[in-house]
Amino acid sequence: MSNPWATKMEQFTAFTAGERERLDSLLAFKQRGFEAQEDIIADGAHSDYCHILLTGLACRYKILPDGERQIMAFLVPGDLCDAEIFILKKMDHAVGTLTASTTAMIHSSVMKMLLREASPIAEALWWGTMTDLGVLRERIVDQGRRDATERLAHLLYEMLVRYRISGATKTNAIDFPITQTDLADATGMTPSHVNRLLQRFREDGLIELRNRTLTVTNPLRLRSLAQFSATYLHLDRTEARDPAVYDRAGELI
């Protein structure tokens, strides 16, 4: 059984065969399918289960009083949707799917137990949380001090890197079901402006984007345009596992 959760955490630490088996059985215990545009967990809701995205694509978002949507993060397979639910009374945002997806459900009591162990699994869970914090901080830098072009380039490049480390692709092409409206809600622009920027990226030979597939034709230039540095992802073991992801300077792709 493929286990994107374990694959993701192995960017940080090494698991024994026994630990891998345990992670597999945790995921197998209880699963659920979702359609596109469905909430995995609603804003203000509580649940006794944490959800781990297994397949599909989801996002964290909030709906503002005036009806506008802000996407705060995209979730790819292996990501934990609602780590907070085992400790907080209710969600302060929603997690919803963008495409049809499946999740594994882990009971909060099991999650609590896992976190209390002196094991690589517990450490990896902490690492995941700390990395989430890093990703959010990077997004704040994006929106505070980078212009629309850099912001969009950064988002596209980050998605490429995250798909590569999750093992979903080995090339520079990724499945990309995110609409321009979604991109606009994530970067704080209007869809029109996203559209015009994407056209420029295409004209400049940086990307191709059609048929729900994004191909980064010039990754080095896209990375430098985005001022991307992978430090905030804390991929301590990626180099050892997959040297191909790195270029000669030791930088990701």
Place this chain on the structure above:
Amino acid sequence: MSNPWATKMEQFTAFTAGERERLDSLLAFKQRGFEAQEDIIADGAHSDYCHILLTGLACRYKILPDGERQIMAFLVPGDLCDAEIFILKKMDHAVGTLTASTTAMIHSSVMKMLLREASPIAEALWWGTMTDLGVLRERIVDQGRRDATERLAHLLYEMLVRYRISGATKTNAIDFPITQTDLADATGMTPSHVNRLLQRFREDGLIELRNRTLTVTNPLRLRSLAQFSATYLHLDRTEARDPAVYDRAGELI
């Protein structure tokens, strides 16, 4: 001994006398003073100690390649500066003081031990981390979908609330050593624009700001201008502890 760390965590959970004593002794073990504008922990650095801010004011920030600074969060007494350091190899951002400050230092091995317990202290530490995530997400909403006026109002109002729950004030006036340049670096504006907005807030009778003191003269209007809702702070026990912080509708002043 005053213990802002314990006070903050008591917004979430109740401690026994023994737990309070333990928290006191953890803070007393090793402390350090910092001058204004000094790094508590530098970008890329590693340390064997976590720092908890005891007095003063600090911020998380990053310096971009072009020299610009983005402030990602302000830290008030009781806040944990670098929770990630016990699990990650190095910081992906810096934490620096804005005013002269003191911190308590807790060895990472002690921190790890605390987190593994089945105790209210461990739960409160998790709560703090989850709340930090919430604050960052709220800042992303701010910068993505609110205009400069709302953004600045939101920041000012959040600082008032955080000072009130930390016990630093019982009125609507707080010590405010944050310069307009700092505010600009936190909200992603220019100092000039911050200045013009603050003038408007003053003209509109929302705030007074002079002599490093911020007085919110019309908290209700400032809150509604900011579209502020305290949900993301997860102050589960605040109402029980300090009903005065709430207005009649049950919303945080």
Place this chain on the structure above:
DNA sequence: CGTAACTTTGAGACGTATCAATTCTTGTGG
């Protein structure tokens, strides 16, 4: 094969940045 969702295009308005100059504060040493 029709319809809804998504993408593309255009022209004008507006919010915020820029950059430079001035005034006000604050802290410091004579």
Place this chain on the structure above:
DNA sequence: CCACAAGAATTGATACGTCTCAAAGTTACG
């Protein structure tokens, strides 16, 4: 206690990035 320096706040005029709103294409899908 005053004078000065350095930092912080304020002001102004202009430029530009991005939004707005509306309409026309295009694509995906039941």
